[in-house]
Amino acid sequence: MNASETAELAEWMARFYADPLGFVMFAYPWGSDPALQIVPLTPVYRQRFNVDYGPDLWACQFLDELGELVRQRGFDGVHAVDAIRMAVASGHGIGKSAITAWLVNWIMSTRPFAKGIVTANTAEQLAGKTWAEICKWTKKSVTAQWWKISAGKGMMRISHIDHPEAWLVTGLTCREENAEAFAGLHAADSTPFYIFDEASAIPDTIAEVAEGGLTDGEPMFFKFGNPTRNSGDFHRCFHAMRHRWQTRQIDSREVSITNKNQIQQWLDDYGADSDFVKIRVRGLFPSLSAKQFIATADVDAAYGRELRSEQFDFAAKILTCDPAWEGDDLLVIGLRQGLLFRVLRAIPKNDNDIEIANILARHEDEQGADAVFIDAGYGTGIVSAGHTLGRDWQLVWFSAASADPGCLNKRAEMWKQMRDWLKQGGCLPKDPELHAELVAPETVPRLDGKIQLESKHDMKKRRLPSPNKADALALSFAYPVQKKAAGLARHRPRAQAERGHDPFARLL
Structure with missing residues (x-):
């Protein structure tokens, strides 16, 4: 040319x-x-x-x-x-x-x-x-x-x-x-x-x-x-x-x-x-992708599902706290009662354990919680602060041994129970962040066939946020909880109850 x-x-x-x-x-x-x-x-x-x-x-x-x-x-x-x-x-x-x-x-x-x-x-x-x-x-x-x-x-x-x-x-x-x-x-x-x-x-x-x-x-x-x-x-x-x-x-x-x-x-x-x-x-995205642990269809079905009070009010109230682990994560406080789950608080990372313990204690009293479970990864200080308030809160180690032989650790066990709860009619709030967090984690293939979920670190590498809201729900499945008998006194010391000034009231 x-x-x-x-x-x-x-x-x-x-x-x-x-x-x-x-x-x-x-x-x-x-x-x-x-x-x-x-x-x-x-x-x-x-x-x-x-x-x-x-x-x-x-x-x-x-x-x-x-x-x-x-x-x-x-x-x-x-x-x-x-x-x-x-x-x-x-x-x-x-x-x-x-x-x-x-x-x-x-x-x-x-x-x-x-x-x-x-x-x-x-x-x-x-x-x-x-x-x-x-x-x-x-x-x-x-x-x-x-x-x-x-x-x-x-x-x-x-x-x-x-x-x-x-x-x-x-x-x-x-x-x-x-x-x-x-x-x-x-x-x-x-x-x-x-x-x-x-x-x-x-x-x-x-x-x-x-x-x-x-x-x-x-x-x-x-x-x-x-x-x-x-x-x-x-x-x-x-x-x-x-x-x-x-x-x-x-x-x-x-x-x-x-x-x-x-x-x-x-x-x-x-x-x-x-x-x-x-x-x-x-050309449609799947209900459950190849390594996805919880099916999108199950989360969709639970999203905004309405329940009558008699379908859940007989069950124990389990209060949970999943602390933030990095600066852009949220600290989440949730409450599950039977098939009903709610996010009570979602606040930016806060390292003031006394402040968080007081917030958690207030929710425990207002909700009449039968148990309080806290992620041990970043929650040991919160539990220690709770002890000074006379609270009997329980740490949950996600890396602990699982009671389910089919799961690698406690985290996999709790997420498996949460997955079953969704299939059984669990009710989720209309919260897009919670929806995204529930369907995000993928499984890690293992020769022994045990369920292992990818780490939060690996999720971050995939540009996914830490699933704090989803973990707050998962924590409610850590251990069996019995509903306390009617009229049983809550774990709130008299001095705290009669205190006239609450310096953290503005945070609620």
Whole structure:
């Protein structure tokens, strides 16, 4: 291609700056390459492009939406604009790797000095499928002669032949120790971009670092995957962070290129409402993901459930306290009576054990609690302070031996009993934080088959908060409690009861 032809092609690419679907239809030989003539375009797109074949309907709609987002931002090449964030959860076989390739080719061809990173859940997926697909479509692209393509082991890179260090996209594995490689791409006058394939299984630390690279230029972030987990970064795109992301959930049955016979077999074998079909076909997050300990469906059923007083008021009242263990955690005081649970207090971390003991004592008296259980991890000082008030509170060591031989420790035992309580009709307040905390912990595989839950530290690594509200409920299952006989005196010393001034009353 001579200089004149190159300049003419560059002019065409500039026309597609805010038209990714137009680029895809122009850049690849849909009309002449039989290998691409698989999906008949719907009438509206066939008329628009005057060609019979092209991307599936969902991909056309996705690319058109992307173009509108580009136009809305109006990047001028100087002043940074808000990041474009788009996430697609889907069943199998919809063509996620192909659209990944189209996005790479569109951005690289229409934006001089763009820089990007592509990753996937495993090195095998990245090299054997995602990057292979990118290379295939790049070679078919009308701009193929602009690029040097590397696809060897340990080197996945597509770079401009004249600007190899300033205009490029790289394939990187998503090992957590590789996180810093995803830091800022430094393309302030162009488009820095990230594409995650099979995003559900990519570590949260990778996504967190990538987010830090969206501060300059015209940044873009795309995530594709099967929705296999009810927690983590990909799940948050569709839930807690949905206000930041343009999301789509694609049912494989509605995509023309999928294997409909195989899908029907799955429907027959597992049922449309099974988690297998939700994840692999319908593009929905599961009721219970692979390692999730408490099913989302069980928490949903208990969420805001209404009970008549006679369904719980016969049971013992168990007051619990789960202290905060880091600065951004909450100290939670809860009360369970039979099938009813309430969060009485949730306050920031407070190391004043005397102050917390007085708050807890007040709740014990007001509620007429039959037992008080406190997490021993950070609660020993609270119990000691309680002893000075004449209180008989009990420490619960989460790491203690379990009375249930099927559980590794006391924590697993309590969470197992809490899970059973939910299934038996437990009632939860309408508290989104509590809901999220109950479904978040995952199990740790063990050769002996015992139940082990991931540690709070590991949950924090997945960017999940400490489950203090959920632990406050779990603590109520630490030991059996009998309801005290009517009229039995509470553990409140007379001096405390008759004291006229309570210096901590303002905290209640």
